[in-house]
Amino acid sequence: MKSITVNISESKTNYSIFIGSDFIGDKLAQYEKEGAYFIIDSRVASFYKNIIPKERVFLFQASEKNKTLLSLEKMLDFLRQNDALRDSTLVAVGGGITGDVAAFAASVYMRGIKLIQVPTTLLAMVDSSVGGKTAVNFKGIKNNIGTFYQPGMVLIDSHFLDSLTDKEYLNGLAESIKIAAVRDKEFFEYIAANKTSILKRSKAIMEYIIAVSCRLKAEIVEQDEKESGIRKLLNFGHTVAHGIESDSNHKIHHGFAVALGMIYESKYALKKGYIDKDTYDAIYGLLKSLKYPTHYEPKDIDKMLEALSKDKKAGKNGISLALSGKNMQGVIINNIKSKELIDLFL
Numbered sequence: 001m002k003s004i005t006v007n008i009s010e011s012k013t014n015y016s017i018f019i020g021s022d023f024i025g026d027k028l029a030q031y032e033k034e035g036a037y038f039i040i041d042s043r044v045a046s047f048y049k050n051i052i053p054k055e056r057v058f059l060f061q062a063s064e065k066n067k068t069l070l071s072l073e074k075m076l077d078f079l080r081q082n083d084a085l086r087d088s089t090l091v092a093v094g095g096g097i098t099g100d101v102a103a104f105a106a107s108v109y110m111r112g113i114k115l116i117q118v119p120t121t122l123l124a125m126v127d128s129s130v131g132g133k134t135a136v137n138f139k140g141i142k143n144n145i146g147t148f149y150q151p152g153m154v155l156i157d158s159h160f161l162d163s164l165t166d167k168e169y170l171n172g173l174a175e176s177i178k179i180a181a182v183r184d185k186e187f188f189e190y191i192a193a194n195k196t197s198i199l200k201r202s203k204a205i206m207e208y209i210i211a212v213s214c215r216l217k218a219e220i221v222e223q224d225e226k227e228s229g230i231r232k233l234l235n236f237g238h239t240v241a242h243g244i245e246s247d248s249n250h251k252i253h254h255g256f257a258v259a260l261g262m263i264y265e266s267k268y269a270l271k272k273g274y275i276d277k278d279t280y281d282a283i284y285g286l287l288k289s290l291k292y293p294t295h296y297e298p299k300d301i302d303k304m305l306e307a308l309s310k311d312k313k314a315g316k317n318g319i320s321l322a323l324s325g326k327n328m329q330g331v332i333i334n335n336i337k338s339k340e341l342i343d344l345f346l
């Protein structure tokens with residue numbers, strides 16, 4: 001079992017992330033005995049019936065459509081109706097959507113109860129379960145409302161990877177590639193060297209990849225919990241991805257849009273001299289070899305321009321972009337005109 005400790009001085013919290021395989025059944029049984037409350041992705045519950053608790057369980061159908069204030073209210077009502085108290089523990093079992101909404105509920109129920117994250121998608125394991133951002137979508141705006149609330153613990157069992165579709169698996173892997181490309185060249189090269197085992201879902205390799213991704217994210221969050229500086233590096237690939245998702249009416253899955261975003265943003269970085277050709281080729285080559293899309297034909301340039309200009313990273317003087325940099329130490333570049341990014345597609 002691997003473990004990582006996260007120390008966040010800004011909110012005076014620290015917690016551990018444990019990564020291993022086939023240990024989660026015993027842990028969930030222990031929490032059930034201790035009277036914990038569970039919010040569980042209904043799809044996960046159907047796949048893992050033998051280890052899912054029976055008492056004090058709220059089954060949640062995870063989708064962006066259900067990532068709403070109404071779902072948050074239902075979760076809070078579940079806690080209230082089942083007499084959860086200030087010292088109760090809420091265990092969130094599921095992907096990023098379940099984790100984000102359940103964590104929001106834990107953060108506001110009685111002004112905050114203990115939260116344990118049990119991420120079951122690769123994306124949630126390497127990214128969303130660590131860092132304390134909670135959210136729901138509001139009036140059509142993704143993650144428009146939320147809180148910062150760090151979990152008390154994160155338990156990652158690689159057993160959950162077995163039932164993910166290839167699409168969900170690659171969706172999460174894109175986030176590991178992203179963090180490697182802006183923080184750790186050696187880790188990037190490790191992913192590239194082990195891509196065959198990664199595609200075969202080797203437990204040993206994946207537990208290492210999850211552990212390094214969590215450690216790298218933890219190091220960033222420890223320095224900048226509220227995303228006023230270095231945490232913005234985690235947006236590498238996401239600004240252009242946002243434009244592509246909007247242009248494609250969200251037909252392109254997030255991780256695939258992020259892969260395209262990393263490629264087009266790296267084209268920009270190469271053009272402006274933030275990275276050299278070898279770095280560009282390494283990023284492009286790895287994504288291509290893992291069968292992510294590498295080329296995107298915009299359908300409506302104006303719609304894409306508008307999405308880029310309205311991106312959360314956009315200010316009145318232009319867009320902020322997180323890019324890979326020299327030796328894959330990421331950089332944040334401000335005041336980029338969205339037109340300059342669109343030109344990369346033409």
Ligand SMILES: NC(=O)c1ccc[n+]([C@@H]2O[C@H](COP(=O)([O-])OP(=O)(O)OC[C@H]3O[C@@H](n4cnc5c(N)ncnc54)[C@H](O)[C@@H]3O)[C@@H](O)[C@H]2O)c1
Pocket residue numbers: 041042043044047062063064067094095096097098100120121122123124127128129130131132133134143160161162163164165168171
């Ligand atoms: N809080 C953060 O810092 C942060 C960071 C990145 C993304 N996010 C959020 O995460 C969300 C995306 O998370 P996601 O990609 O995990 O999506 P998700 O939670 O919708 O899960 C994807 C799909 O996989 C299913 N699933 C979950 N675990 C499974 C398993 N083990 N086997 C089979 N199927 C399983 C789910 O039911 C769902 O259908 C977005 O809403 C995004 O905003 C949050």
